[in-house]
């Protein structure tokens with residue numbers, strides 16, 4: 001379970017390196033922000049403040065942007081670069097406002113200031129300042145429940161999820177969340193509360209999630225605990241009515257099967273999929289042309305032979321009318337709803353550089369809008385429990401997971417916020433990957449990543465283990481859990497993206513551990529132009545292999561999805577001009593020196609022979625369109 005530990009910050013402003021550049025602060029009109037900006041002015045050589053407005057404006061004293069316009073972030077970084085402002089620290093403080101009001105209701109516009117604002121900012125950093133070391137501090141209020149009485153705002157809690165993704169994709173960006181509570185009165189202490197926060201911002205602390213409460217500094221940790229003490233009685237009712245979203249998906253159906261077996265439950269299985277009428281099931285099974293459908297039908301029929309009753313409801317869980325219709329159908333048939341398992345979800349799989357507002361919204365839909373609509377529709381029925389199937393990605397991030405990690409962090413915070421408000425016990429479970437069923441097990445990957453996937457799934461959650469964990473968690477009053485079959489601290493440490501250009505490495509690199517090139521499916525081909533020579537050098541250094549052929553596949557050579565991020569950074573350092581605006585995704589698509597070398601050679605041609613930057617931009621655009 002997530003927990004917090006008091007921690008001491010030793011840095012003082014005088015220890016900040018004299019060479020430190022400009023600190024870029026995004027802050028609206030807010031008294032707390034004003035005080036922190038003033039304190040930062042004492043800690044850093046220069047502070048450039050960016051406020052909120054409807055139109056873009058910029059001068060040497062500050063700028064204003066419309067938070068929803070991605071091009072405003074691009075213009076801002078361009079203007080700063082033109083004026084020689086070298087940024088090495090960013091404070092994103094658009095989420096410092098607001099009071100700790102008792103009630104909360106979802107405000108989609110609040111996501112503009114958190115999730116989308118940071119997305120556009122990071123995309124602009126990738127475009128305008130590739131490879132430049134930056135510390136990005138996400139400074140906000142109401143992110144986490146640290147002390148009794150803290151009010152969590154799920155739209156802001158998304159910052160914790162995205163902060164764990166950004167450094168995975170941008171090895172040059174260190175990202176931290178600083179959740180600040182109310183200003184403290186500090187009898188007997190030197191320095192002000194805002195000075196403490198400013199010191200934390202400029203410190204080289206690696207604490208990924210910090211919370212300031214009064215004059216106390218807390219850092220997030222995870223405690224290993226056995227839910228319900230392992231002995232608490234089951235909360236399931238004999239023939240209870242359980243509403244399972246994602247009920248035809250991997251985890252949803254596995255849980256439904258358990259409920260059928262354990263308590264002969266009356267089940268409502270919700271999905272967007274339109275199932276054929278029951279009258280046709282026998283002939284579908286006889287025809288045996290659609291294996292997946294036949295398996296679904298057999299599994300539903302098996303639940304019914306175990307004594308369960310199954311109602312199939314076709315609904316998009318994020319659509320208010322459809323959710324209401326599904327809940328009314330459930331109550332119409334079974335008379336009540338005793339528990340909800342919200343297991344609807346879609347995976348996110350694209351890099352930050354290629355994300356758009358609509359692609360992000362699609363991943364948020366079942367977990368953010370869906371959670372909100374489902375909870376609203378359930379209020380009147382007061383189920384005993386409402387389980388949110390979240391993911392560990394909310395705390396450990398991962399490549400390609402910007403939207404997914406945010407959506408899961410939202411669910412975690414939603415459970416924390418809603419639990420204890422009414423009669424329903426809300427609980428969010430951050431699952432690690434399940435090995436036999438569901439989106440991780442079924443994920444389609446290119447051939448070169450299959451071995452890595454198999455390896456990862458070996459230590460994933462088995463279906464029985466997952467169901468047992470759920471039952472134990474349901475018997476416990478806490479609202480947020482993480483279920484990991486591996487030691488969580490070790491898993492988080494291994495997944496921890498390091499800061500700066502040392503990047504994320506999954507093994508130590510020393511000149512003494514250089515290995516000879518193993519037998520591969522490709523024969524060795526030596527580099528035949530300068531670009532390939534540079535690339536071969538980088539690959540050899542990174543992988544500690546004595547010679548890499550230009551046709552050798554990075555993943556067959558032992559590279560993995562973490563090492564490829566380091567490769568991207570190293571290539572950017574070696575070939576800054578050619579690698580400018582080359583997204584990481586391109587390396588996944590061209591995992592050989594010859595492949596990526598050809599792409600870079602084309603850029604070289606455009607840059608040097610056609611001569612104009614314009615042509616280079618066109619080439620880049622064509623490549624980017626190709627990727628989408």
Ligand SMILES: NC(=O)c1ccc[n+]([C@@H]2O[C@H](COP(=O)([O-])OP(=O)(O)OC[C@H]3O[C@@H](n4cnc5c(N)ncnc54)[C@H](OP(=O)(O)O)[C@@H]3O)[C@@H](O)[C@H]2O)c1
Nearest residue numbers: 246249250251271272273317344345391433434438439440
């Ligand atoms: N499997 C894992 O390893 C794993 C790990 C961590 C967390 N989780 C979480 O656990 C939950 C279940 O995952 P899973 O592995 O069972 O995934 P899954 O097999 O893909 O099932 C998810 C189901 O959600 C349904 N769905 C998606 N959007 C929906 C919407 N707007 N309205 C209604 N239904 C919707 C989909 O069915 P339709 O397309 O028919 O609607 C799909 O069958 C997800 O929230 C996932 O994030 C899974």
